[in-house]
Amino acid sequence: MGRTLRVVFPVSVVLAGLCLAGIVHAAEPPAPKLIRTVEGITEYELANGLKVLLFPDPSKPTVTVNLTVFVGSRHEGYGEAGMAHLLEHMVFKGTPTHGNIPKLLTGRGANFNGTTSFDRTNYFETMPASDDNLEFGIHLEADRLVNSFVKGEDLKSEMTVVRNEFERGENSPPRILLQRMLSLAFDWHNYGKMTIGNRADIERVPIDRLQKFYKWHYQPDNAMLVIAGQFDPKKALDSIRKHFGAIPRPERQLDQTYTEEPAQDGERVVTLRRTGDVAIVGTLYHIPSGAHPDFAPVDVLEGVLTAAPTGRLYKALVETRKASSGSGGAFNLHDPGVLFLTADVLNGIESQQVLEVIHDEIEKVRNQGVTQEETDRSKQALLKQIEINAADSTKIAIDLSNWAGQGDWRLYFLYRDQVEKVTPDDVKRVADSYLRRDNGTVGIFQPVKQSDRISIPETPNLTELIGEYKGRQVVAQGESFDVAPDKIEARIVRPKLPGNIQAALLPKATRGNAVVIRLTLRYGNESNLKGLAAVCDFLPDMMARGTKSLSRVELQDRLDKARGEFNADGNPGEATFTIKAKRESLPEILDLLRQVLREPVFPQEELETLRQEATAVVEKQLNDPQALAFRTIRRTLGPYPAEDPRYTATLAEEVQRYKSVTRADLVKLYEEFVGAQGELAITGDFDVEQTVAALNKTFADWKPAQPFGELHRTADVKLSRRVETIPTPEKANAVYAAGTVFPMRDNDPDYAPLVISDFILGGGTLSSRLGDRVRQKEGLSYGIRSNVNASPIDPRAAFSIMAISNPLNMEKVKTAIDEELTRFLKDGVTADELDLAKRGYLQMQEVMRTDDSGLAQILTTNLRAGRTMQYYVDLEKRIKAVTPADAARAFRKYVDPERLVIIQAGDFTKKPAAKPAEKKPGGDK
Incomplete structure (x- = not known):
């Protein structure tokens, strides 16, 4: 789906009591007004302007309270760069009623956070479902919406925390390159400024300016509350009426932002020179807003270009050994946003050569279009992610806040519908309209004679666009699941499977009929795995890159059509496979797993691709403080000989080890070491009898030639400060x-x-x-x-x-x-x-x-x-x-x-x- 450009900042938030010293409870507030229901989500509105969305989901015993305030970096004025994000931090500093918000949330076992984007700021906490936690969450969000401290002494300490967060971002060349490209692409609009802000504004913002910003924007008529998870809607509405309904509607009238970015009149180029080890190139183009009908085909176009391993750029750059990886994203925003494409350049390749390939592939799409197969594949990937998020009430609450920041939460569903309708002609049309050189900005980490100005369409009239949108059938609800350990134990089925596969199955009704599989195969021992650590790292990934019947592309297509996800991870002596599926597609997914486990072919071309991907990841860390510090700690606390499979290699050693892995190494490791030895767990919505039958087929007659033994680790290490x-x-x-x-x-x-x-x-x-x-x-x-x-x-x-x-x-x-x-x-x-x-x-x-x-x-x-x-x-x-x-x-x-x-x-x-x-x-x- 649309990739919202948001910078997520794991922050707690509390502000200073400024705007309403006390809430007057003269009379009982009016009851929330029912507005509409779309696909199980019901919208209400309070007399003070607060929008409320209720999304009951009994399948997960948690409740999420999510408050979205419609203010982001788009609303900041001169000297206010980063103010929306800084305020997000400050709102965790407390109110007269809730003095230490992080402590209160931690005491309830909450998973809590605050995030700021271009168009909105949100605060959420996910807690164990209970009436008390529901009441607490609603009261907290109503209180800090208008009664946060926002004190000078808190600003003094939190300013340095935000500055440290800013400094953390300065360590990332890809992030800084994107920041430079955005600032060059936008002459006037605030989308040219990253949400984190600029260092000077962060350090110098006056407290009275921050307080004014808070009092102006943090009001009920500029906010939306989402309650999702396991809760009683009537109790939720009563609590919302009590705590939010008592807040008066402000007298001020909010101004709408009106800056419109003019059409770009020529390609722009920015070069970033900083320390690093991997060159990066990128291109960025202006596109319509997230609400515009053209956004869906633009998003499909991005997948056609960048998806691994089928994307045009992946084939033209990664498979030809010009780049180690590529990525991209279309930013769905309130106003016209951007589409960006990047590639990590392999050593020995000129950045300009990679840029020329990117431009050539874009021109091919503009002139020749794309195939039906490419379009369908990209659509399947987008729709799969939408469906996965829709099955998780916590994630959908965040998604709704993102789309609400663009004008209306129902855009979430409208976008899904528009993606389904995208045709190859639509993809070619938007590529030809927006992916032109004069509409682009080039970024490099190491003139046309006449400009071709591209006018970006305005955000459409949402009332006309959406109308009386009704949505579709509500996603299947899960059961009310008790997560107490003894209750879980009572439901576990432990079937006897072939070999030494130990299994624990936990069938239960889940939202969207979701099911999760986790399989860890164990093999080898301290003696017979000597010198094979890098081969072990590659093994699971390579098993999933092609089987006797399916290429990597065909395997991924089957997974996407079945709405499945498949991840493989390797360490010395173990190969872990994590799979997400649906009940109805589980038999097909299990057959794909069988092929990956029993029929891998280890294609040489995929080994070369994996090698360059893996080495590029390590090379990026050669001057990264966090990677170096953590690796040094691991090496010190686990000092093993270099050939020992438990040895932690230096970054330079790891690069050389990855370069030395051969296909013969992988085949030998698989054929001699891997078999039915390990642990399997399945949780979610599935038929136990059918699943066990499929697993018996997968693991039958699979015995390794080499003996297995745990790779034990000792604490007997001589240490001194x-x-x-x-x-x-x-x-x-x-x-x-x-x-x-x-x-x-x-x-x-x-x-x-x-x-x-x-x-x-x-x-x-x-x-x-x-x-x-x-x-x-x-x-x-x-x-x-x-x-x-x-x-x-x-x-x-x-x-x-x-x-x-x-x-x-x-x-x-x-x-x-x-x-x-x-x-x-x-x-x-x-x-x-x-x-x-x-x-x-x-x-x-x-x-x-x-x-x-x-x-x-x-x-x-x-x-x-x-x-x-x-x-x-x-x-x-x-x-x-x-x-x-x-x-x-x-x-x-x-x-x-x-x-x-x-x-x-x-x-x-x-x-x-x-x-x-x-x-x-x-x-x-």
Whole structure:
């Protein structure tokens, strides 16, 4: 579907009490007015102008509360670049009623976030379904809509956090290249400015300017509330009426943005020169708004050009070894947006040569058009993604907010209908209309005689366009599923499958009849896998790139038509396949899985493609602070010989290993090592008897020649505190990573108190000891957290801390972490924070079990460890029983600062900028 250009910023948000010091409850607010129902989504409107969408979905025991405010970077004025996003951060800073929003949300196990785009800002939280959580979410969003603090002292700390987020983006050449291309493509419209804003505006925005922006835009007549998931609609409406209905309609009248970008009068070119290892080229074209009927064929055109492995550009660039990969996107926006295409240039190839290929392929489409097969394939991929999102009430709530930001939430359904109607002639027409050189901007990371001005159509009249749109049949509803571990265990079926395949099947009715399969095949051992790590990495992906009966393209086409998704991932000794399907197409999907597992042919041309894709990914990380820091930590905590399959290679070593993999290596590894050994989990809507029959056929008579043995990992590593610095020149963002290991399995009696201790210390950037100090109080980092990870197989656990910051602030970050660790070890935890942590942790685990993909992973882990869901029943009991003394004892026992390895990666050569001289009265105005 349309790729909304949005920058997602994992932020909590709370503002300052400005616009309405108190809400007057003189009389009961009028009841919400029913407006319409489309495909199971019902729209209401309050007297104060608030739009409300209710989307009940009993299949998942969670409730999502999503508030969208129709303000984004499009609405910012001079000196306000990034203000909408900065305000998104500030709205998590609290209200008089909800003082510490991140802490309140964490205590309810909420998955929460805030995001800002060109056209809208939204805030959402997904919590375990309950009347209390529903009431809390609605009350919170109504409160912070008009009563957020937005205080000067909060701005001072949060400004540096946002600036750190800005700096993180500065580390990404593809992101910066796109930013440069947008700014060059748009002369006047705010779509030429990235949502993150510009550094000077972020640093200098006056608090009164931010408060005015908040009071003006954050009002009920400029907002939409979406409630999705398992809830009682009547109770939701009563709560909305109580909390939102009491907010008066503002007297001010919102102005509509009116800037119109003139037709471009010639190709524009921008060159970005920064440190890096992989050249990138891109082209960008002006296109109509998301609401315009031409947007759907433009989106189909993008798929025809970039989809792997069938896209025109993929074949012309990747298969010919000119580029390692390509991508693109059509931005569905309120006003006319852009279509962009990019490619990562292979070493030894000139960027201009790749650009010429891109332009040539576009001209072929403009002049010769596209085939019916290409059009259908791209449409299938778009419609599949729409259908997948429609089956997830949380995702559809976000999608609705994106389309609502373009003028009307029903555009979501209209776009789907328009995609289905796209013809090859439509694709050729929009390519000829918009993908002209004079309408384009070229970007490179390392004149026509007469311009051909292209006028972009205005956004259509939505009333005429949509009319009385009714929508289609409501998506099939799932059951009300109890995610308590014992309830899950009671429903699991464990059939006996051929060989050593252990299986756990969990049939249940799901929204959209969705089903998830997770299969991990295990093979080899410490001895017979020596020197084969890179081959193991490639094996699963190569198995899925062609079978005896199907090419990679044919396999992908079959998956798209069946609305299936297939992902393969490899590590030494294991090959994991994750599949998403529908009940009605599951038999076909299982047959495709059988062919991938039993009939792979390992095409040489696909090996070359995978090799260049994989090496390009690694080469991009050669100067990346995060990749270097994390890899160094892994190498230090797991020191194995270079030939050992458990060895962590350096980035340079990994590139050489990938270059040395041969087809013969893959064939030998598959034929001698792989067989019916591993774990399989299926969750969702499926017929158990039919599925087991298909699985028996898949795994029958499949025995490996080489013996299997677990690749055990030890915690017996000699460690002492050390700080290592890795220089990454010209990277604006730095990374702190620290870690240690110790003997412990996840069934150890000390595991529960240690996990809760860690949750209090650094379980969340926005609400934890580390988060409160480093981000909330001192504003040094956009992201900081700690983690405890214990193996279910080996007595080996790891404790880690990570943070990002401006390189100039890294020493302050390290000092703050050291001080908080010392305080934690000395003082332990309080009873209040322990109680809050236990509730929050358990509810977060509950939310995780509502996701079928996550649940399938839990089931395969249990199978590997030889346990059932009773493990989680017992773990929850142990968590609830943890005392402050238990938590302090466990943390002191296992977390030793003197065994902590600390890695700092970044550009630490720069000095703080000199402060500007103060201007005297009478100076420049």
